[in-house]
Amino acid sequence: MNDQDNCKELEQETVKCSRCGNCRSICPVFLAENKENTTPRSKARMIEAVLNGELELTPGMQARFDKCLLCMACKTNCGSHVRTDELILKARTKLVKRNGLNPIKKAAFTGLRYRKLFDLGLRTGALFQSLIFKELPDGRGRVARIPIPGSGLNIRRVIPNLTFRPLRTRLPYFNKAQTPKSKGRVLFFTGCTLNYIYPQAGEAVVRILTRNGWDVIIPEEQCCCGTPAFTSGDSETGKFLAEQNIRSFSKENCDHIVTACSSCGEALLSEYGHLLHDSSLVDDWHELSSKVQDISQFVVQHCDLKRFGQLPLEITYHDACHLVRGMNVSSQPRQIFKAIPGLKFVEMKDADRCCGAGGTFSAVYYELSRKINDKKLDNIEATDMKYVVVGCSSCRMHITDGLSQRNSPIQVLHTAEIIDMAYAAGEKEGK
Ligand code: SF4
Ligand code: SF4
Known part of the structure; x- marks a missing residue:
């Protein structure tokens, strides 16, 4: 899709908004701040003004579009079916293309592109996390020893432990079904958080599947799903990671793809469609996306309750x-x-x-x-x-x-x- 098509699509979406204001009662950001400029309708109006040439996509506008959780509550509850979250995402992408990313995000998202380096970084981080973050006595995570400006980690914020043993080092590539006969092969997309932070949840996923007669494969070449990057407007990194994952999945002969983190699942299921619309891998994505299910969907459909x-x-x-x-x-x-x-x-x-x-x-x-x-x-x-x-x-x-x-x-x-x-x-x- 070229820029002109993109603008047309945005325009068609913004004109659907009747300014009824129903989304005010559902948007968590508006409910917390009570400011009209945080409402979905105001964001749709801003995009309309940009398209009409009444407003410029200045860096100052970034904060307005960043103040959205992409929770999709507005889209689901809008009588005119305005896809405000998608409008916001497109505005963020345009803003990044025009004004660039902030340096912290830029460094972080560049790191995501180098799978092995990223892995090394997080494993090294796990070794040295105690220097900067002290463990809470209740075992729920860590807090920074001193405030870290600009990181969102003020001294009170509780963050989880990084594991010393990521999920993908605990489990082999091939995990055999625990039943005499296998029902088929499930590809488990672990995502970063289950790999580096909550490996016990990932191990639970594999036990559930193998107990129910499924062979589980965990491709080593899978990388971050890309959600942090493309939701921040860095669609180039998002596309790069989407292509890397689709290439990795395409090499595998699998019947199903299971995710256990909603952001990863949603990315594989639908966001990759936007990111890969002009990629040679879009057909591969189409085929693979029909196999994607969250673990709870998979259990209901393919396991014995x-x-x-x-x-x-x-x-x-x-x-x-x-x-x-x-x-x-x-x-x-x-x-x-x-x-x-x-x-x-x-x-x-x-x-x-x-x-x-x-x-x-x-x-x-x-x-x-x-x-x-x-x-x-x-x-x-x-x-x-x-x-x-x-x-x-x-x-x-x-x-x-x-x-x-x-x-x-x-x-x-x-x-x-x-x-x-x-x-x-x-x-x-x-x-
Ligand atoms: S986005 Fe939907 S709910 Fe919100 S003002 Fe526009 S039409 Fe009404
Ligand atoms: S997607 Fe954004 S604008 Fe829409 S309800 Fe959620 S926070 Fe508000």
Whole structure:
């Protein structure tokens, strides 16, 4: 698509907005700030003004478009079906093309392109993290010893530990089905967070799949899904990483592709379509994207829920934006929870409301993201459950930070960890 087509598409989208203002009642950023210039309709209007030549895409405009979590709540709830989140993403891309990226993001996203270097960087980071971040006594993560300006890591922010043993070093490329006969091959896209931060959730995914008779392959050449880069407007890095992943997947003979982080899943499922529209790999992506499923979707469709054993936990569930609105995953985790004997599941209020993480949003606008998070934490605490379950690593980090700062005893778990525990209990019961 050339620039002219792009502008036409943007124009067609902006004219759909009737300025009714319904999106004000749903946008978490507006609800937290109460400023008209943060509303989806105001952002659509700004893009219209740029297209009409009334406004310039100046660096000063960057902050306006950056103040969006890309939570998709506006798009889903807009009667005129304005795809505001996509408009915002396109505006960010144009702004970066015109004015460049900020130097910190530029360095970070350049690092993502070099898979081995990135891996070395994070492994070295794991070794030296104690120098800069001290571990919290409650084991939930670390806080900076001194504030790190411009990093979004003020002294109070709780960040997770980087693992010394990334997931892809713990598990082999080929993980054989634990049943006499294999049902087929599943490619597991681990993403960065399960690899470097939450490997236990990744191990749970592999156990779930192999227990249910699936061979699991974990391609070594997979790299970051690209979400941090393309959501920041760096579509070139996003495209580079998308191509690298599609090339890596194409070499494998797999029946399904499973993800366990909503941002990775949504990227593979739909965002790559935008990034690769002019790439020679777009047809490969089309074929592969039809195989992509979140672990909870896969379990409901291809695993045996009758083998769950007693799991006497008390949980509530947070719908990650990219799962519920990006991948249409909402009923599946609930179906799973209801199938686990002994599990007490209580819905929280507004379970599908954004937690305020928004990937790099919480680094840039930490205080605002905490304010948005506070509503989520109130709703979690009101359920009086012991665990909150999520299917997105970014949400997991942000909710853990919030709960830790409130000294709340509630723990955060990944959906895959719950499923894995239920299967382990079932095994003990001889199921
Ligand atoms: S984006 Fe949709 S909900 Fe918001 S003002 Fe425009 S038409 Fe109304
Ligand atoms: S995507 Fe979410 S944060 Fe962004 S404008 Fe829409 S509702 Fe607001």
